[in-house]
Amino acid sequence: MRICIVGAGAMGGLYGGAMAEAGADVTLLDIRQDHVDHINRDGLHITGLTGDRHVRLPATTDPAAVGKADLVFVQTDINATRAAAESAKAVLADDGCAITLQNGIGNVEILAEVLGAERVLAGVSYHSAALTGLGATRHSSHSLEAITWVGELDGRRSQRVDMVAAAITGGRLNGQVTDNIVGVLWGKLIHNCALNPICAITGLRMGQMARLEETDLMQTKILEEAVAVAKAKNITLAPHPDPFAYLKDYCRLKYTQPSMQQHMESGRQTEIDAINGAIVREADALGMAAPYNHAISMLIKGRETHMIASTHDTAPDWAALEAAARGEAAGG
Secondary structure, eight states: OEEEEEOOSHHHHHHHHHHHHTTOEEEEEOSOHHHHHHHHHHOEEEEETTOOEEEOOOEESOGGGTOOEEEEEEOSOGGGHHHHHHHHHHHEEEEEEEEEOOSSSSHHHHHHHHHOGGGEEEEEEOEEEEEEETTEEEEEEEOSSOOEEEEETTOOOOHHHHHHHHHHHHTTSOEEEOSOHHHHHHHHHHHHHHHHHHHHHHOOOHHHHHHSHHHHHHHHHHHHHHHHHHHHTTOOOOSOSOHHHHHHHHHHHOOOOOHHHHHHHTTOOOOGGGTHHHHHHHHHHTTOOOHHHHHHHHHHHHHHHHHHHHHHSOOOOHHHHHHHHHHHHHHO
16 A cells, blocks of 8 residues: 655654555655655654654655655644645545544545545544654644544444554554544544633643633633534544543643644644634534634734734834824825
8 A cells, every 4th residue: 555645744654654654655755845855865864752763754845746646644733725626636546545543623524525425535634743844843742541543434444444554553553443533533523622721822831721710711611612513513532522521631741832822832833723713614604603713713813813924024113113103094
């Protein structure tokens, strides 16, 4: 089985490197030439929970160089899912399938639109990783179970979903098949809603957030809204039917930075639209209100704009901006 990882960032590198280390035929496809060059020259450096090692595997920026893959993992940032789906289409064999382990909801629908629903599987990872440099990823943490869930969209058991789970397990990332992948996707969505934005906007790590009364209460309010939306959609949440108890315990045990916090602090666009923003859209469609999810989504957008500008742009000339504003007011 030939595997292609579209998006060789933190999670793509972790999964691609782990499966390659176990003997799978894996190629990484990424848009960053310097990252690809580093991997091809020095190997992919994986550190963290499963040890420190360099894994040799091919990487490229050119889909044509991949050949045809039997299995494609789409592991890009949510904001690049459509472009990643087109790359997956270019490399996927006629009888192959693609799977996404991305956060949020909406990614499966994009892949199904581009590739056809019959060629798409869904997955959820309860592992975390951080990109530590060119060609380097750190397996930073995992949930209490450390499972990678995979499933057919219609819930049936199939040979291909077993094959995907086996490849993941071979890489020591514990692939498990579920007949309720929609419930698992929503379970992870609610997990991310409750952790990511509060840490991203406050700078607190999860254990700190759990121990501060105000942020713990904010988390509860976000959870209440998200769970109510899932209930209204008749979704059976999995693998934790009671996300309140699970998440409160989980947060108190972890002092890692969730992915949105990593994106925020590095001046990158966050995935808020597919996480808390998705709860707001789903609530609107049901005629429900989700004011806490709405408020934190808007605040994240503001903080994100500031962090992107401060990281990548020159410092603003505030006096010149005020002068321009006075001119606009006088002219208006």
